[in-house]
Structures are given as structure tokens and as C-alpha cells.
Amino acid sequence: MSAAVRPALVQAVARSRRRRASRRGLVIATLAVLAVAAFAVTLMAGQTFYPPRDVVRVILGEQVTGASFTVGRLRLPRAVLAVVAGFSFGLAGVTFQTMLRNPLASPDIIGISSGASTAAAIAIVSLSLGGAQVSIFAIVSALVIALLVYTLAFRDGVAGTRLILIGIGIAAILDSITSYVLSRAAEWDLQEAMRWLTGSLNGTAWEQVLPALVALVVLTPVLLSRARDLSAMQLGDDTASALGVRVERTRITVIVAAVGLIAFATAAAGPIAFVAFLSGPIAARLVGAGGSLLVPAGLVGALLVLAADFAGQFAFDTRFPVGVVTGVLGAPYLVYLIVRTHRAGGSL
Amino acid sequence: MTTAHSLAAEALTLGYGDRVVVESLDLVVPAGEITVIVGPNACGKSTLLRSLSRLLTPRAGRVVLDGKEVHRMPAKQLARTLGLLPQSPVAPEGITVLDLVGRGRHPHQKLFSRWNSEDDVAVAAALEATRTTDLADRAVDELSGGQRQRVWIAMALAQQTDLLFLDEPTTFLDAAHQIEVLDLLTDLNHSRGTTIVMVLHDLNLAARYADHLIAIADGRLHTAGTPAEVLTEESVRAVFGLDSRIIEDPVSGRPLMLPIGRHHIRPGSHEWHHVNDGQS
Ligand SMILES: Nc1ncnc2c1ncn2[C@@H]1O[C@H](COP(=O)(O)OP(=O)(O)OP(=O)(O)O)[C@@H](O)[C@H]1O
Numbered sequence: 001m002s003a004a005v006r007p008a009l010v011q012a013v014a015r016s017r018r019r020r021a022s023r024r025g026l027v028i029a030t031l032a033v034l035a036v037a038a039f040a041v042t043l044m045a046g047q048t049f050y051p052p053r054d055v056v057r058v059i060l061g062e063q064v065t066g067a068s069f070t071v072g073r074l075r076l077p078r079a080v081l082a083v084v085a086g087f088s089f090g091l092a093g094v095t096f097q098t099m100l101r102n103p104l105a106s107p108d109i110i111g112i113s114s115g116a117s118t119a120a121a122i123a124i125v126s127l128s129l130g131g132a133q134v135s136i137f138a139i140v141s142a143l144v145i146a147l148l149v150y151t152l153a154f155r156d157g158v159a160g161t162r163l164i165l166i167g168i169g170i171a172a173i174l175d176s177i178t179s180y181v182l183s184r185a186a187e188w189d190l191q192e193a194m195r196w197l198t199g200s201l202n203g204t205a206w207e208q209v210l211p212a213l214v215a216l217v218v219l220t221p222v223l224l225s226r227a228r229d230l231s232a233m234q235l236g237d238d239t240a241s242a243l244g245v246r247v248e249r250t251r252i253t254v255i256v257a258a259v260g261l262i263a264f265a266t267a268a269a270g271p272i273a274f275v276a277f278l279s280g281p282i283a284a285r286l287v288g289a290g291g292s293l294l295v296p297a298g299l300v301g302a303l304l305v306l307a308a309d310f311a312g313q314f315a316f317d318t319r320f321p322v323g324v325v326t327g328v329l330g331a332p333y334l335v336y337l338i339v340r341t342h343r344a345g346g347s348l
Numbered sequence: 349m350t351t352a353h354s355l356a357a358e359a360l361t362l363g364y365g366d367r368v369v370v371e372s373l374d375l376v377v378p379a380g381e382i383t384v385i386v387g388p389n390a391c392g393k394s395t396l397l398r399s400l401s402r403l404l405t406p407r408a409g410r411v412v413l414d415g416k417e418v419h420r421m422p423a424k425q426l427a428r429t430l431g432l433l434p435q436s437p438v439a440p441e442g443i444t445v446l447d448l449v450g451r452g453r454h455p456h457q458k459l460f461s462r463w464n465s466e467d468d469v470a471v472a473a474a475l476e477a478t479r480t481t482d483l484a485d486r487a488v489d490e491l492s493g494g495q496r497q498r499v500w501i502a503m504a505l506a507q508q509t510d511l512l513f514l515d516e517p518t519t520f521l522d523a524a525h526q527i528e529v530l531d532l533l534t535d536l537n538h539s540r541g542t543t544i545v546m547v548l549h550d551l552n553l554a555a556r557y558a559d560h561l562i563a564i565a566d567g568r569l570h571t572a573g574t575p576a577e578v579l580t581e582e583s584v585r586a587v588f589g590l591d592s593r594i595i596e597d598p599v600s601g602r603p604l605m606l607p608i609g610r611h612h613i614r615p616g617s618h619e620w621h622h623v624n625d626g627q628s
């Protein structure tokens with residue numbers, strides 16, 4: 001067979017390959033530019049407008065009357081957390097969806113985000129913990145929930161449908177626990193409650209942002225280094241092993257890294273509704289099936305959170321937390337997916 | 349040309365949970381030949397193939413490739429030597445043929461390395477050999493069963509391994525495409541010396557294309573050898589519980605199995621065999 005491959009065919013293959021790669025590159029570059037633009041707008045616009053010059057001076061650490069407080073203390077941490085949480089949710093979400101070969105298998109649908117959120121709510125509201133302790137609480141709880149869902153779904157291998165249904169059930173239980181914890185707390189206010197129920201960036205302070213940022217910087221390379229293995233695992237465990245992937249090892253690495261991202265981001269911003277769930281499918285639409293979706297989905301997530309938070313603050317008469325806005329975006333897609341899978345014959 | 353690889357299973361015991369499926373099986377895969385495994389449903393053919401290619405860790409015994417135990421070899425290194433097309437692979441939604449075939453290059457790619465021209469040549473050769481060039485930009489889930497099967501074979505070919513295992517590569521294919529796939533694998537074997545091991549259900553195609561035929565019954569090796577040695581009326585009865593008549597295939601000179609069911613047997617058909625023999 002290798003006797004003589006027609007050079008024209010080789011060139012056609014190479015051309016098609018390059019066309020795909022450049023489309024992917026273009027999509028990633030566009031998303032990155034849009035995210036940077038949205039980030040800049042968030043810093044400048046608001047109740048008071050500050051020109052780019054003032055914003056840059058604040059970022060460089062200079063004192064600017066008014067701007068130093070509004071931009072430096074209020075808008076900047078909020079915008080950074082929007083990017084960090086959005087990227088974390090998007091990246092972790094698409095990782096789960098790719099690994100389990102199902103768009104419904106996203107961590108915010110199958111209870112992992114709820115696990116982190118419930119733990120964070122208990123830690124803050126009931127145990128009066130703060131900072132790193134909350135993050136640790138959230139990550140341990142998210143890992144335990146991930147393990148629990150996996151174990152309950154395990155019967156001669158993990159079937160997607162069972163895992164998703166069990167995950168949805170566990171998410172419902174956890175969400176009601178969160179509501180209960182919040183309703184029992186004496187001094188909680190509505191803002192705080194909304195954070196743990198749908199996610200919110202209100203009143204973001206730097207000490208909240210930092211752990212999530214560190215987690216993102218550490219865990220993103222771990223996931224990106226497994227991107228090719230994940231692509232092979234989409235072909236089924238047997239095919240992936242035959243292609244030289246250590247399937248079990250990869251699965252554990254990837255689950256721990258993705259759950260870590262979810263937990264740290266949730267401890268900081270709450271389980272911002274549907275961002276993990278939506279980012280992957282949107283990224284897939286943009287870049288097409290085939291290549292790895294990890295980076296595009298992370299960027300889509302960051303962009304979604306930035307835009308939704310901005311809209312929640314300024315687009316309506318009342319201010320809505322970011323999770324309410326993303327929730328309104330995500331719910332119809334969830335309904336669509338469920339309807340579609342039912343049409344396709346009932347199996348997820 | 350490929351280097352000759354020796355592959356053997358020694359006292360292999362395989363199972364799932366507490367069920368033993370294959371029990372202390374010894375097997376040699378002749379280098380540079382086409383080996384075909386036959387046996388009834390659920391006798392453990394896929395299980396055996398998965399274990400020979402390291403996908404299933406043996407309960408006891410071992411699989412030895414060139415003197416090394418495959419379950420101890422680095423995964424990617426093994427995947428550059430030995431490829432497997434499983435019985436029911438899954439294609440991600442919307443993936444194109446070109447992308448799917450390209451994934452066969454996985455074991456040849458480093459962690460963050462770029463796609464290179466060697467990969468393009470391998471993919472082009474695989475498309476051409478399986479005659480799927482025209483399908484390259486189509487989505488895999490829009491193809492017919494037979495087209496899809498050829499695309500999967502192309503993916504396995506793109507892996508460019510010296511040993512290639514295929515679990516029922518001819519299911520879903522019409523008669524012409526079955527022959528085409530088996531001819532293609534034989535070409536590969538002749539031109540590159542690729543050692544091929546495959547599971548086939550059609551005994552006559554197995555006898556036609558195998559250099560070495562292995563019959564498995566109930567997780568044990570029943571017989572192994574040339575098609576003429578293995579495909580006999582006795583072995584078909586023992587392995588499949590089927591009465592049959594074996595004649596010489598006028599096309600290839602290899603054994604041809606004619607099954608005897610309960611219907612459509614013309615009176616005195618057992619004599620027909622001898623009459624026919626006399627004429628040739
Ligand atoms: N993943 C698994 N877990 C548990 N049991 C399994 C698994 N895979 C196969 N088996 C069992 O092992 C036995 C052998 O299965 P195997 O797939 O090897 O058969 P086969 O010879 O390839 O059959 P077929 O001709 O139908 O493909 C069967 O009884 C099957 O039920």
C-alpha cells in the first residue's frame with residue numbers, strides 16, 4: 001500500500017488539514033480578542049465611565065482619584081474572576097462532555113458543581129470559615145461527589161445514561177441542602193444566597209479570586225497535555241488503548257483536574273448556572289467536530305460570564321446576579337437536548 | 349518491509365469479574381502471515397484478541413511479543429508495533445472521515461508536536477488503500493455501514509503497525525466489499541509483510557484467506573494449522589455443533605464448507621459430494 005501514494009492526494013490531505021487548523025486558529029484568536037475586549041469594557045463602563053488611560057494607570061498601580069477605588073477595588077477583581085471562573089467552567093465542562101461522550105454529562109448537570117457549592121455554603125454560612133478553607137472544603141466535597149456518582153453508576157463499566165440520571169438526582173438533593181443551609185442562617189442576605197444557588201460575582205474581593213486563579217494556572221496545562229488522549233478516548237476505550245492511550249490513568253488525571261477547576265471556581269463565584277454545560281457545544285459549533293475543544297470552550301466560558309455579568313448589572317432595571325442571566329440562556333438548550341435525545345430513540 | 353515479530357500466548361487465562369472466558373490457552377501467531385480466528389458466538393474470540401493487544405490483563409499466563417511481555421511494554425511504543433480495530437468502535441458525533449483516519453496517527457505523535465508531512469502521507473495512503481478518498485470530507489455518522497467499516501480500517505492502516513488485529517472487519521459489508529477488504533489486507537500482508545490476525549465468521553472466507561487458521565471452542569483452542577488441517581467436517585461439528593460437508597473450493601483449491609441444516613437437502617445429497625468429486 002505504501003508503494004506509491006499519489007502526491008496529489010497527499011497534498012489534498014495536507015491542504016484539508018491546514019484549512020481546518022487555520023479555521024480553529026481563527027476561532028481561537030477571535031474568541032480571545034472578544035474576551036479581551038469584553039474585559040476592557042467591563043473595566044471602563046459602569047455607573048461612571050473611566051477612559052482607557054485611567055484604567056491602564058490603575059492596573060499599573062498608580063493612584064487615580066475615583067478610578068483607583070472603583071476600577072482597582074471593585075471592577076478589576078470582578079472582571080478577573082469572571083474570566084477565571086468562566087474559563088474554568090468552560091474547560092472543565094467540555095472535558096467531562098468529551099470524556100463521557102455526552103453533552104449532558106457536564107459537571108453542573110451531574111452534581112459536581114452542586115457538591116462544591118453545597119460545601120462552600122456550609123463552610124461559609126454554617127461554619128463561618130473563609131478563604132482557602134472554603135476552597136479546600138469545596139474541592140474535597142466535589143471529589144467525593146464525583147466518586148459517589150461514578151460508583152453508583154458503575155455496573156460492568158460506566159454507562160452514560162445511568163451516570164447522568166444519578167448525577168441529576170444527586171444534584172437535586174445537594175441543591176435542596178444548600179437551600180436549607182441558607183434558610184437556616186441568621187445573617188445571610190439575598191446576594192449571598194444567590195451566589196450559592198446560581199452563582200454571582202457581586203462584591204468580589206481579591207482574596208476570593210486568588211485561589212481560583214492559581215488553580216486555573218496549575219490545572220489548565222494538566223488538561224491540555226491530555227487533550228490528544230481525550231480525542232482518542234472519544235473513539236471508545238478499546239480503540240484508545242489500541243492507539244497507545246493509558247485509558248484508566250488518563251481518566252483519573254483528567255477527572256481530578258477538571259473537578260479541581262470546578263471546585264475552586266465554585267468556591268469563589270458559586271456554580272454559575274450552565275456555563276460548563278453551554279461552553280463546549282458552542283465551541284463545537286464554532287470550530288467544528290474533530291479538533292480539541294478545550295481551549296475554545298474555556299474562552300467561550302470566559303466570554304459568556306463576562307458578557308452575562310455585564311448584562312446582569314446594566315441591561316435591566318434591577319441588577320441580576322450573573323447566574324440568573326446564564327441560567328436563562330442555558331435552560332432552553334437543556335430542554336432542546338432532552339427533547340432531541342427523546343426523538344433519537346430514548347437513549348441519551 | 350516490516351521486521352518479523354514473534355507473538356505468542358502462553359497459558360493464557362482471561363475473564364471478566366469472576367467469570368473465566370478463556371482458559372490456559374497456548375497460541376503462536378506466525379510472523380508475516382495472515383491468521384484467522386474462528387469460533388461460535390461468545391466463545392471468547394474478541395476477549396482473546398483484546399488480550400493479545402494488551403487491552404485486557406490476563407488472569408494468568410502471558411502474551412509475549414519479541415521476547416517481551418506486552419502488558420509490561422510502554423503503551424505508545426506497543427501501539428507503533430501493534431494495532432487493533434475493535435469489534436464495535438465509536439465515532440464522535442460529526443467527525444469527518446479525514447479527522448477520524450488522522451487519529452490513527454496518535455501513537456506516532458509527541459505530546460505537543462505538530463502534525464507533519466509523514467502523517468499526511470500515512471493518512472493519504474490509508475484512504476487510497478481503502479478507497480475512501482472520495483469520502484474524506486464527509487461526516488462519519490452519515491456513511492453507510494460498509495463505508496464506515498472501510499473508514500475504520502483506514503484509521504487502523506494509518507497507524508502503520510507491523511502487526512494488525514481486526515475483530516470482524518467484514519461485518520456490514522456486502523459480498524464484493526468483503527472480498528475487497530480481505531484482498532486489501534492480503535495486499536498489505538504481501539507488500540509490507542504485515543502480520544494480520546483477524547476474527548471472521550464466514551468459514552469459507554476464513555479458509556480462503558488464512559495462512560494459519562485457529563478454531564476456538566468455549567475458550568479453548570480446538571485446532572490450529574493450515575485451513576485444510578483445521579476446516580474439517582469433524583471440527584465444524586465439534587466447534588459449531590453443525591453438520592457439514594467439506595469440498596474443495598474450485599476457485600482457490602482450499603476447503604469449502606457446505607452446512608447441512610434441517611431443510612433444503614435434496615435426496616441422496618451425501619452421494620452428490622462423491623459424484624462431484626469423481627467429475628473433477
Ligand atoms: N466487558 C465484558 N464484561 C463481562 N463479560 C464480558 C465482557 N466482554 C465479553 N464478555 C463475555 O465473555 C464471553 C466471550 O465474549 P467475546 O466478546 O470474547 O466473544 P466472541 O467470541 O467475540 O463473540 P462474538 O462472535 O459474538 O463476537 C461472553 O460470554 C461475553 O458475555
Ligand SMILES: [Mg+2]
Pocket residue numbers: 393394395435515
Ligand atoms: Mg467478538
